[in-house]
Amino acid sequence: xxxxxxxxxxxxxxxxxxxxxxxxxxxxxxxxxxxxxxxxxxxxxxxxxxxxxxxxxxxxxxxxxxxxxxxxxxxxxxxxxxxxxxxxxxxxxxxxxxxxxxxxxxxxxxxxxxxxxxxxxx
Numbered sequence: 001x002x003x004x005x006x007x008x009x010x011x012x013x014x015x016x017x018x019x020x021x022x023x024x025x026x027x028x029x030x031x032x033x034x035x036x037x038x039x040x041x042x043x044x045x046x047x048x049x050x051x052x053x054x055x056x057x058x059x060x061x062x063x064x065x066x067x068x069x070x071x072x073x074x075x076x077x078x079x080x081x082x083x084x085x086x087x088x089x090x091x092x093x094x095x096x097x098x099x100x101x102x103x104x105x106x107x108x109x110x111x112x113x114x115x116x117x118x119x120x121x122x
Contacts, residue, residue, distance in 0.1 A: 023088045028096045035082030038075060046079060054083055060092050 001009075040048050059066055066083070068076035077098060084094040 020088055023093055024085070027084055027088065027094050029081050029084065030077070030096075030098070031081065033078045033081040033085070035079070035086060038078050038082055046075060051079060051083070055086060057087050057090060057092055060087060060094070 035051070038046075038051075040046065054066060066080070068080050070076055080096060084096055087094050
């Protein structure tokens with residue numbers, strides 16, 4: 001490998017690191033969660049097979065959002081952030097949002113407080 005080739009490769013790597021850092025900041029992740037750290041044993045609503053099906057990022061290619069809906073503490077945000085992190089590393093641009101859908105939608109009709117939320121990847 002020539003010096004010129006090494007310089008070009010170094011420049012390419014530096015640009016990739018900067019792109020990933022920029023995309024992560026723009027995504028708006030509230031914390032740094034990795035999909036590998038998600039514990040599927042305690043979360044009965046999410047299976048590894050369902051999550052792995054999303055990792056081809058076809059939903060992003062088709063310009064579709066992914067919404068994770070469920071009660072508090074089941075790992076919606078962790079999954080959305082982890083999948084979003086992997087999508088960024090694959091070259092996709094993502095946006096993360098959390099919404100308290102229960103209180104906005106269900107609460108206004110029933111008068112009850114519904115503690116559920118949603119995590120979005122767009």
